[in-house]
Amino acid sequence: MSGPRWVPRLLVESAHLDLLREHGGRPGLRDPHALEAALAWPRQARTQEPASDLARLAAAYGFALCRTRPFQDGNRRLALLTVIVFLGLNGYGLSVTQAETHHVVMTLSAGSLQEDALAAWIRDHMDPMGPGGNGADGGPGR
Numbered sequence: 075m076s077g078p079r080w081v082p083r084l085l086v087e088s089a090h091l092d093l094l095r096e097h098g099g100r101p102g103l104r105d106p107h108a109l110e111a112a113l114a115w116p117r118q119a120r121t122q123e124p125a126s127d128l129a130r131l132a133a134a135y136g137f138a139l140c141r142t143r144p145f146q147d148g149n150r151r152l153a154l155l156t157v158i159v160f161l162g163l164n165g166y167g168l169s170v171t172q173a174e175t176h177h178v179v180m181t182l183s184a185g186s187l188q189e190d191a192l193a194a195w196i197r198d199h200m201d202p203m204g205p206g207g208n209g210a211d212g213g214p215g216r
Contacts, residue, residue: 077120078131079163081156083113089159090145090152099147109145112138116160128164129200132157133193140182150179157196166200174199 086109094101103109115138116131123130139153154175158168170178178195181187187195 078128078160080117081113081135081160081163083109085159086113086139086152086156089155090148093148093151093155097148097151102146103144104146105142105144108142112142112144127193127197128161128166129197130193132160132196132200133189135160136196137182137189137192140179141185150183153182154179161196161200162203165203167203168196168199169201170199 087103091101093099112135116134119134120126120131136153136157139156140150143149145152161168178187178192182192
């Protein structure tokens with residue numbers, strides 16, 4: 075089996091700009107090294123634990139982006155979006171309500187949710203994408 079498809083830095087930076095346009099916030103990269111470290115985090119996790127599942131690797135993206143805060147603004151939204159993009163690139167969707175998502179991201183940002191707990195939450199809510207690309211049956215999920 076080949077490895078997972080990783081989220082490219084250019085996609086993360088583009089997504090960040092799109093999120094700022096949609097939701098507002100200060101543009102700009104606060105710490106380029108923090109961004110590089112956050113994007114390397116899932117690859118390092120896979121190197122250290124080759125049996126890591128997609129939920130574990132997705133959690134590594136979310137945890138690292140949310141906790142290192144590489145951008146001036148929008149880091150929590152970007153962390154969630156990067157988790158969703160990573161899962162999508164690898165054939166899975168995330169079926170959650172907006173309220174669930176908000177709670178998890180805020181808890182993660184506050185430092186009350188650890189990476190392994192985030193992985194468990196993702197694992198509980200991820201669905202294989204159907205032929206239409208959304209959710210297990212091709213529909214939008216929850």
